[in-house]
Amino acid sequence: MEYFKFLRQYVGHQPIILPGSVVLILNKQNEILLQKRHDGGWGLPGGLMELGESLEDVARREVLEKTGLVINELHLLGVFSGPDYYIKLQNGDELYSVTAVFYTTNVSGDLVIDYTESETLQYFSLLNLPNELTNEYKSYIEPFLSQLIE
Incomplete structure (x- = not known):
């Protein structure tokens, strides 16, 4: 059973x-891989931590599950948290x-x-x-655009 x-x-x-x-995956053309979800929104491949995992483990597992790609090298850009990342889901569940x-x-x-997780x-x-x-x-994505484009 998933931890959450x-x-x-x-x-x-x-x-x-x-x-x-989540992971920003860039190809040789400096394009970013996005996932279109069933609700119509686009996002980055990623997901939630399970017990015993590191944040890097989560990134690698979720990218493999959602895209079939294996991450060979991973770089931390930042950690996002706080009141701006409060979410209330349609079923009433609340989370930060x-x-x-x-x-x-x-x-x-x-x-x-x-x-099961993506349209495309x-x-x-x-x-x-x-x-x-x-x-x-x-x-x-936006705080890192200038870095990523270079």
Whole structure:
């Protein structure tokens, strides 16, 4: 059972802190890989931490699960937390996310879409990101745009 689901058995809809990781994956054309979710929004591949994992483990596991890609090298860009990362879900669950944002240009494997989690995966120019990129993910990408473009 996923850790957050285990916690929910005890706290119901009350706010909890959920750590996780996302990864900015850049190809040789300096394009970023984004995941289109079933709600229509675009975001970065990533997910929530399970017991015993490091934030790097989360990044590697979630990218493999969602994209089929193996991360060979990983660099921490920053950690995002605080009141701006409070979320209330449609089912009433409340959470504060603590998200480690990593980037890599060094992946191997073939892109494979997990259709249970994604509609599609697509690379985008850093200068032409989709309008449906959620505000949360914009906040993860925008502080690093100038670094990533260089």
